[in-house]
Amino acid sequence: MSELSGQVALVTGGGRGIGRSIAIAFARAGADLAVCSRTQSELDEVAEKVQAEGANCLTGIVDVTDRAAVERFRDDLIQRYERVDILVNNAGGGLERGVVAESDPDRWRRTVEVNLFGTYLFSRALLEHIPDGGKIINVSSGMGLKAANQSSAYNVAKAGVHMFTECLANELWPRGIDVNNLIPGPVATSTFNRDAPGQRTPTEEIITKFADEPPPQFPKFERVKHPDEVGELALYMATRPRGGPTGQTFSLARRPL
Amino acid sequence: MTDQQLAGKIAVVTGGGRGIGRSIALYLAGAGADIALCSRTSNEIDAVAAEIRALGRRALALPVDVADWAQVESFARAVTDEFDHIDILVNNAGGGFEVGPVAVSDPAGWRKTVEINLFGTYHMIRAFLDDIARGGKIINITSGMGLEARPGNSSYNAAKAGAHMLTQCLALEIWDRGIDVNDIIPGLVATTNVDWASDRSSVESVLAEFEGKQPPFAPSERVKHPDELGDLVLWVASMPEGGPTGQSFSLARRPF
Amino acid sequence: MPQRSLDGQVVVVTGAGRGVGRSIARLFAAEGADIAICARTASQLDPVAEELRAGGTRVVSRIVDITEWDQVEAFAAEVAAEFDSVDILINNAAAGADTDPIADSDPLAWAKTVTTNVIGPYFVSRAFISHLSEGARVVNFGSGNGHKAVAERSAYGVGKAGLSMLTKCMAIELWDRGIEVNEFIPGPTATVMLPWATHLDDEEEIARQFGGLPSPENPSERAKTPAEAAEHVLWLATRPAGGPTGQLYSLMRRPV
Numbered sequence: 144m145s146e147l148s149g150q151v152a153l154v155t156g157g158g159r160g161i162g163r164s165i166a167i168a169f170a171r172a173g174a175d176l177a178v179c180s181r182t183q184s185e186l187d188e189v190a191e192k193v194q195a196e197g198a199n200c201l202t203g204i205v206d207v208t209d210r211a212a213v214e215r216f217r218d219d220l221i222q223r224y225e226r227v228d229i230l231v232n233n234a235g236g237g238l239e240r241g242v243v244a245e246s247d248p249d250r251w252r253r254t255v256e257v258n259l260f261g262t263y264l265f266s267r268a269l270l271e272h273i274p275d276g277g278k279i280i281n282v283s284s285g286m287g288l289k290a291a292n293q294s295s296a297y298n299v300a301k302a303g304v305h306m307f308t309e310c311l312a313n314e315l316w317p318r319g320i321d322v323n324n325l326i327p328g329p330v331a332t333s334t335f336n337r338d339a340p341g342q343r344t345p346t347e348e349i350i351t352k353f354a355d356e357p358p359p360q361f362p363k364f365e366r367v368k369h370p371d372e373v374g375e376l377a378l379y380m381a382t383r384p385r386g387g388p389t390g391q392t393f394s395l396a397r398r399p400l
Numbered sequence: 401m402t403d404q405q406l407a408g409k410i411a412v413v414t415g416g417g418r419g420i421g422r423s424i425a426l427y428l429a430g431a432g433a434d435i436a437l438c439s440r441t442s443n444e445i446d447a448v449a450a451e452i453r454a455l456g457r458r459a460l461a462l463p464v465d466v467a468d469w470a471q472v473e474s475f476a477r478a479v480t481d482e483f484d485h486i487d488i489l490v491n492n493a494g495g496g497f498e499v500g501p502v503a504v505s506d507p508a509g510w511r512k513t514v515e516i517n518l519f520g521t522y523h524m525i526r527a528f529l530d531d532i533a534r535g536g537k538i539i540n541i542t543s544g545m546g547l548e549a550r551p552g553n554s555s556y557n558a559a560k561a562g563a564h565m566l567t568q569c570l571a572l573e574i575w576d577r578g579i580d581v582n583d584i585i586p587g588l589v590a591t592t593n594v595d596w597a598s599d600r601s602s603v604e605s606v607l608a609e610f611e612g613k614q615p616p617f618a619p620s621e622r623v624k625h626p627d628e629l630g631d632l633v634l635w636v637a638s639m640p641e642g643g644p645t646g647q648s649f650s651l652a653r654r655p656f
Numbered sequence: 657m658p659q660r661s662l663d664g665q666v667v668v669v670t671g672a673g674r675g676v677g678r679s680i681a682r683l684f685a686a687e688g689a690d691i692a693i694c695a696r697t698a699s700q701l702d703p704v705a706e707e708l709r710a711g712g713t714r715v716v717s718r719i720v721d722i723t724e725w726d727q728v729e730a731f732a733a734e735v736a737a738e739f740d741s742v743d744i745l746i747n748n749a750a751a752g753a754d755t756d757p758i759a760d761s762d763p764l765a766w767a768k769t770v771t772t773n774v775i776g777p778y779f780v781s782r783a784f785i786s787h788l789s790e791g792a793r794v795v796n797f798g799s800g801n802g803h804k805a806v807a808e809r810s811a812y813g814v815g816k817a818g819l820s821m822l823t824k825c826m827a828i829e830l831w832d833r834g835i836e837v838n839e840f841i842p843g844p845t846a847t848v849m850l851p852w853a854t855h856l857d858d859e860e861e862i863a864r865q866f867g868g869l870p871s872p873e874n875p876s877e878r879a880k881t882p883a884e885a886a887e888h889v890l891w892l893a894t895r896p897a898g899g900p901t902g903q904l905y906s907l908m909r910r911p912v
Binding site for chain 2: 823824827828831832843868875876878880891898899900901902903904905906907908909910911912
Binding site: 294 | 646
């Protein structure tokens with residue numbers, strides 16, 4: 144498979160879970176990678192996997208809410224690769240759970256910052272280096288389309304990301320850069336499993352745990368999937384021709400949104 | 401319904417110094433409510449407070465940066481010290497600070513727009529929630545921009561989409577406390593904040609500019625006086641307990 | 657409290673033999689309007705017509721199946737012969753919610769429900785469109801089911817989703833005649849349309865048993881009286897010129 148041969152892709156939050164699967168799928172398709180996250184050991188492991196596919200891998204520790212750190216990583220990337228063809232804004236997650244009435248304002252704010260500002264800052268920093276025909280893929284969520292109970296920070300953050308994608312699509316189509324949302328639906332990751340910091344429940348264990356039924360906030364017909372399935376969808380989106388879909392949403396969810 | 405249907409009620413209006421916020425504060429006061437209002441500076445809210453007192457109602461006006469949690473918390477304590485509890489919270493403080501495409505946007509300005517429009521609304525809700533009486537109302541002034549993307553104003557679009565979502569999430573969480581949460585979509589309003597008028601020195605100058613002229617966004621749209629928002633918010637604030645919650649009330653004139 | 661706010665206006669209400677349609681006809685007549693009503697069942701519609709006439713209202717009343725174009729056209733012709741123009745059109749008549757999954761559905765019944773709920777309002781709108789006055793108001797009755805999928809209610813949802821889109825299309829086509837078209841969602845109402853009261857057919861009994869009580873489907877919802885819904889329709893139908901168009905007004909108590 145060499146559909147991405149000669150291309151450079153950046154995946155934020157690429158150290159584990161969905162981001163990791165996307166990075167490896169892109170490497171398998173021939174792309175060189177830049178991957179950032181907050182944990183060196185995870186980045187090292189992903190780099191190994193990417194290099195095992197014969198691809199280059201630049202890694203960096205980046206707090207996606209820190210503009211200076213984002214710009215430093217951008218500089219490293221451009222120095223190494225000169226451009227980026229595909230930007231995957233995947234870094235995110237729900238830090239603040241529970242009802243608004245008892246929420247911690249700092250954690251509520253931080254949830255929005257990581258998901259929304261992170262996506263914005265990376266887009267802003269990389270935009271001038273994305274050529275005609277490039278792709279931006281923002282990992283959105285069904286939670287960004289429909290309100291739920293006890294997860295307002297995440298709902299709100301993803302609603303913002305989802306809207307941002309559409310705005311950016313409206314702005315970049317004259318440059319031939321297509322911008323779309325990817326909705327994974329429930330995925331067997333540490334984040335989804337609400338692992339404690341430092342804990343990393345293996346993917347297969349999470350899949351087995353939810354094999355009969357998804358967690359209660361989802362209807363019974365939802366399925367907790369392997370993150371590699373999301374990697375496949377991201378690859379599909381990354382390999383659309385110039386002038387393909389833009390401002391659209393591609394979803395693996397199994398419930399109307 | 402009498403014309404003093406809010407007698408005995410306490411309403412908080414953020415961004416209450418001018419434009420939509422001022423109109424809302426005056427309409428609620430005109431219906432009998434006492435008002436606590438805030439904005440970033442004092443001059444304008446002091447003048448509105450004087451107008452409220454001239455209607456025979458109590459008014460408390462304090463400067464607050466809604467993006468600053470500590471300031472919002474202090475404001476909430478000052479309001480509840482003065483009034484004991486509140487009945488109506490109108491999150492109106494907002495506006496666009498970073499206009500233009502993402503590609504050349506100023507990250508600080510982009511962030512600030514989200515902070516004021518989204519975090520400001522969240523902070524006020526969080527700070528006042530324990531002190532809102534049963535039957536109370538939370539009314540968030542959002543925007544059609546929160547429902548429909550356009551080029552050239554992504555921070556405002558994203559912030560208002562977030563505020564719209566927050567309205568619905570909160571409605572799902574507190575309906576059983578008898579507190580209803582809705583948002584208002586103003587459509588085009590003549591204020592001194594708008595970025596689509598050349599002369600925005602006053603409400604009147606914006607109205608005059610578009611008198612008989614094609615409005616922005618859609619030919620069916622109409623540039624309206626902020627008092628129409630005062631009227632709509634009064635209507636929503638006067639609904640009985642068990643009225644609509646998680647809904648949007650809109651004066652827009654284009655489908656979303 | 658009647659204030660004669662509709663003096664001299666002509667109002668058309670479909671499905672006026674019972675439920676919210678009947679409540680609207682009564683309320684609007686009390687406000688001074690001339691009324692044109694239709695329904696499928698004479699034993700329901702005739703008493704309503706008599707009641708309004710006894711109150712001094714001018715009434716056109718006709719038995720109409722809104723899925724039959726000829727009947728709709730004849731109704732519009734009768735209204736045009738009696739009244740110069742129509743100022744308010746309320747598309748209320750609808751088929752009730754289905755209860756079968758698609759796999760078990762009766763195809764003809766499914767199609768009939770969809771036809772009644774979207775083609776019916778289209779036929780009525782089409783027949784009356786040239787009789788609508790400048791500045792007329794159209795209110796189309798939607799449902800949360802038209803915005804969010806509910807299992808075993810597909811015919812109802814599909815019809816109401818179609819009606820929601822029809823509303824928006826009408827809004828963007830008619831705005832320059834000053835005609836405003838909005839969707840109205842009453843939420844659960846204690847009438848024979850109440851989804852969890854389909855085993856009863858007496859409206860007074862339904863109101864007695866379920867009025868004001870929460871919904872077994874959605875705990876935040878409560879069944880309101882048809883009179884309460886009619887008050888909101890009056891408000892929506894009497895917005896000043898340049899008011900909302902292409903918008904949704906909902907009394908639901910959960911996000912649409």
